[in-house]
Amino acid sequence: xxxxxxxxxxxxVAVAARVPVLLWGAPGTGKTSAxxxxxxxxxxxxxxVIASIREPSDFAGLPIVVGDEVRxxxxxxxxxxxxxxxxxxxxxxLSTAPPAVQAALLRVVLERAVGDLTLPDAVAVVAAANPPxxxxxxxxxxxxxxxxxxxxxxxTDPRSVADGLAAGWAAPVVPVLPDGWQxxxxxxxxxxAAFLHVRPALACAPPSDAASAGRGWPSPRTWEMAxxxxxxSGASGTGDEARSALIRxxxxxxxxxxxxxxxxxxxxxxxxxxxxxxxxxxxPERGDRAxxxxxAIAAAVAADPTPERWTAGWQVLGLAADAAPDVAAVAARVxxxxxxxGVALPAEIHLFAPVLRDAGLLSS
Amino acid sequence: MTGERGLEGLAAARLWAATRFPYLATGxxxxxxxxxxxxxxxxxxxxxxxxxxxELTAAWTPAQLGSVLIHHVCHLLRTHGERAQGVGxxxxxxxxxxxxxxxxxxxxxxxxxxxxxxRPVLPRDLRAEDGLLAEQYFDGLRRARQTESxxxxxxxxxxxxxxxxxxxxxxxxxxxxxDGMPRPGQEPGGLPSWQADLLRRQxxxxxxxxxxxxxxxxAGLLRWAREVLxxxxxxxxxLAAELRxxxxxxxxxxxYSYRRPSRRSAVTGPVVLPALRRPVPEVAVVxxxxxxxxxxxxxxxxxxxxxxxxxxxLARQVxxxxxxxxxxxxQRVSSARQVQLVGGGGTNMGAGIDAAAxxxxxxxxxxxxxxxxxxxxxxxxxxxxxxxxxLGDHAPDAPPxxxxxxxxx
Numbered sequence: 001x002x003x004x005x006x007x008x009x010x011x012x013v014a015v016a017a018r019v020p021v022l023l024w025g026a027p028g029t030g031k032t033s034a035x036x037x038x039x040x041x042x043x044x045x046x047x048x049v050i051a052s053i054r055e056p057s058d059f060a061g062l063p064i065v066v067g068d069e070v071r072x073x074x075x076x077x078x079x080x081x082x083x084x085x086x087x088x089x090x091x092x093x094l095s096t097a098p099p100a101v102q103a104a105l106l107r108v109v110l111e112r113a114v115g116d117l118t119l120p121d122a123v124a125v126v127a128a129a130n131p132p133x134x135x136x137x138x139x140x141x142x143x144x145x146x147x148x149x150x151x152x153x154x155x156t157d158p159r160s161v162a163d164g165l166a167a168g169w170a171a172p173v174v175p176v177l178p179d180g181w182q183x184x185x186x187x188x189x190x191x192x193a194a195f196l197h198v199r200p201a202l203a204c205a206p207p208s209d210a211a212s213a214g215r216g217w218p219s220p221r222t223w224e225m226a227x228x229x230x231x232x233s234g235a236s237g238t239g240d241e242a243r244s245a246l247i248r249x250x251x252x253x254x255x256x257x258x259x260x261x262x263x264x265x266x267x268x269x270x271x272x273x274x275x276x277x278x279x280x281x282x283x284p285e286r287g288d289r290a291x292x293x294x295x296a297i298a299a300a301v302a303a304d305p306t307p308e309r310w311t312a313g314w315q316v317l318g319l320a321a322d323a324a325p326d327v328a329a330v331a332a333r334v335x336x337x338x339x340x341x342g343v344a345l346p347a348e349i350h351l352f353a354p355v356l357r358d359a360g361l362l363s364s
Numbered sequence: 365m366t367g368e369r370g371l372e373g374l375a376a377a378r379l380w381a382a383t384r385f386p387y388l389a390t391g392x393x394x395x396x397x398x399x400x401x402x403x404x405x406x407x408x409x410x411x412x413x414x415x416x417x418x419e420l421t422a423a424w425t426p427a428q429l430g431s432v433l434i435h436h437v438c439h440l441l442r443t444h445g446e447r448a449q450g451v452g453x454x455x456x457x458x459x460x461x462x463x464x465x466x467x468x469x470x471x472x473x474x475x476x477x478x479x480x481x482x483r484p485v486l487p488r489d490l491r492a493e494d495g496l497l498a499e500q501y502f503d504g505l506r507r508a509r510q511t512e513s514x515x516x517x518x519x520x521x522x523x524x525x526x527x528x529x530x531x532x533x534x535x536x537x538x539x540x541x542x543d544g545m546p547r548p549g550q551e552p553g554g555l556p557s558w559q560a561d562l563l564r565r566q567x568x569x570x571x572x573x574x575x576x577x578x579x580x581x582x583a584g585l586l587r588w589a590r591e592v593l594x595x596x597x598x599x600x601x602x603l604a605a606e607l608r609x610x611x612x613x614x615x616x617x618x619x620y621s622y623r624r625p626s627r628r629s630a631v632t633g634p635v636v637l638p639a640l641r642r643p644v645p646e647v648a649v650v651x652x653x654x655x656x657x658x659x660x661x662x663x664x665x666x667x668x669x670x671x672x673x674x675x676x677x678l679a680r681q682v683x684x685x686x687x688x689x690x691x692x693x694x695q696r697v698s699s700a701r702q703v704q705l706v707g708g709g710g711t712n713m714g715a716g717i718d719a720a721a722x723x724x725x726x727x728x729x730x731x732x733x734x735x736x737x738x739x740x741x742x743x744x745x746x747x748x749x750x751x752x753x754x755l756g757d758h759a760p761d762a763p764p765x766x767x768x769x770x771x772x773x
Contacts, residue, residue, distance in 0.1 A: 132605070239556075241557070241558050260562060261565060287393035287395070288391070292566075325375045325379075326378040330389065355376050355379055358375075358376030359376040359380040359383065359426050360426065361383060
């Protein structure tokens, strides 16, 4: 169940990076048992607090008069975690907590402050919630609380349920991050910063309607969270799917997908660099990427068809013609249409004659 | 792009497809093609892998193979596999579903120049009109099959035979990418779902870019691209969230009260702590019954509102006001069916909101269901939250002080 389910993998990374995480899933799908099993496997104490039956003072501290001042006494679960120095704080039933309790949870989730007590940094905060449309008395999460958490969708596939019933539930594996993994965070922060330069509108976009307010949405805090999670998933060698779930969980689906698409595009070679040095061109492995790369190069030539650039473009296509004749031929048609005056036909053009003839495109 | 060399004529076919349908080129090149001898078909799975029988495709022209590629890419772009599960297609109905899905793809791509081998399924083969969704075609097929089997005890749906007697689309198994049924022996791998999503978005963007020159992209595909890039929000979910939020804000106005001491007083010695008390909001629903409203839609939305309030445990507090320019007396109802909608003249929702504010006990949340062709008060009513359901396709905007949800059936 652990490797096949990206949500489980993502949960492990978020816990390892100590980013507060929230699992959304229908009641009875094993969120609670997975989290408890995970704590057990890590050998960490796990304190389960059901938010819906608590009062705000359970999280903000109970006022006690001591001498002539009022202290906010933390409840016993917070004391136990503080004494252990590490552990897992599991906030169950978050979406059924009344709004006043959600407000009291703001500091607990992000700053780990319970009353006058601050929990150690090694304490991980994990929460679980039922989608409001499934819980009879559910509230939508308030936007400030939602913005402090990485939202993961908890899905169960029938096969892992069958396996779990027969052979016992496998605990999610929390990856051990190598020392100095935070160094990678500088890199991922740089990527996020470069993306926000291109799409400044996504730096902070509070949700406008009530339905999306309770999920992840882009803000400086969540982008920082996304950078941290990217670094952690890179350091732990997590699969791409879990990484994508973490990024979308932090900044929301819309902004997350745009960021991921931008990352994919970043992998493509820069057309101007390739035209300056055609021999350096490496054809991307996947067909659609190869098409995107060659189309971008052909478009760059068409935008400014000097003889040198035109010839360089044909050299690139010549390199690609063997591995992907069809992809290169599409770009070749673009180049053929923007031939500068007085330039001789390149030798590479003959590479494409057979495939163009087969496709019935040469006669025209 | 491994293993593609084995399939004769693939490069020419893809070139034909990418040239004839440039807006789908990214999708055509994004799919991985694997030759699989002896399968007798060209099929596709949900991880963007196509398996083609070289013996079958050898007989096709590049245009025909290219058309099959385009057709299969459209299955993937339109997520037919996933949608089949959404409709609850049973294994014995898989063929019916694929025919419906084929019709959804072919109705505008065949006129645009798709050259499929055999006879492609078109909506008229299913006795349906063009431009519908696969779900709608499938619904018709399923019903036809039920009546057919009831009458004749037979299993198969009779379809309109062509002149040659060949049944449309009967020659191909499109694979799990079209019907969502897992196939035995399908190894993991291929494109992970999140990358498939990105690819789908990229194709949608290509389609939108090509559509800037009018007449280049079929309308059905353009509709698909718009839906992918800006999904239509489900008004039911939106209305539910707005209503929950209005109720939560009212009942979230929790305040401390000394009427009942806190249960924590025991530990605080002489200090008397107040307890939290939570107000239970009263809800009023104002229905626009002017001549411009359609009763069916109003009844549907009213039932939805009632269901939502029942889920919040507030069904008993609801009072419904029918309103045109005058307001009928409030009816306290326990079911949407009991509401009597009287009226039918001009419209003034301001009168309805005033009447709701005058009710005792005073409602904390008022839901207004209207078509929007009404004057509104200049500001929000005091101490009352207003959620407006705007019914119909062309409803004008609600005032900025109200939370509005557009209900488009």
